[in-house]
Amino acid sequence: MAKPHILQMGPYPEWDQEPLERAFTVHRYFAVADPEALLAEVGPQIRGIATRGELGADRAVIDACPRLEVIGVYGVGFDAVDLAACRERGIRVANTPDVLTNDVADLGVAMLLCQSRGMIGAQAWVRDGSWARQGLYPLKRRVWGKRAGILGLGRIGFEVAKRLRGFDLSIAYSDIEPKPYAEGLTYIADPVALAREVDFLFVTLAASSDTRHIVSHELLAALGPKGMLINISRASNIDEQALLEALEQGRLGAAALDVFDGEPQLNPRFLALDNVLLQPHHASGTVETRRAMGQLLRDNLTAHFAGHPLLTPVI
């Protein structure tokens, strides 16, 4: 039987590419000089799209594929997929939840510790000889025993909370409604009120048009000059201009960010700041998790083309 044609929006590790190409006829949108020309040529044959969380698939790409049936996202976030366009045409969408939850939570907590204890600067202090020349590294801020807030207590937010308990932090969260599994955590409905109550605020919300810039000028002011923002969700959840201004003016103490507007390009103003930890969107970036994500992406596409239900459907 002929292999279904799929459009691949971004690169995967080699260990995923080979099995993907064994199962499907793969057209690599990201790897050609003229993606529009590729789309015009192969669009009519395309039955599936394999994409990544941050790349998604927009309406133009979806429209160029009139036989499209399914989109598989390598990632839990599907905000970059035009779901309205998919619904109009009955196109199914699957993501890769669960398999990445723990790694994303690990990185979020690591970012808190790294930033609060100044570990990046501390390493430079050792490497550039400052330790030997100038002596002790400047004192940093304690993590344990403080107050943490979690904006969005879904799977990732819950795992962040689990890890933070080990640091004897008091933990509050904000979500659309109180969660039945949030035992021992304080519910504060209003995100700004949550920010006012905590020292560290984790953003772990699934991004959508409803959550765009939920971390606003007002929320950052509530978090304040001693507060720290940790974002392991999507840049769109944060008003990045307001964040930059707050960091530049010291109205926000610090930030630790894994995601940026326009990534992998980022606003150069971030590079001039010493109160921000910058990470290259790699919260799910371990060999173990990426292998599991690749497998789940393929399993979803394979299930669909075999006439079976998606394993992890979005729609």
Ligand code: 8YV
């Ligand atoms: C990945 C992600 O970094 O899960 C998501 O939504 O953004 C990440 O896990 C990304 O999809 C890999 O390209």
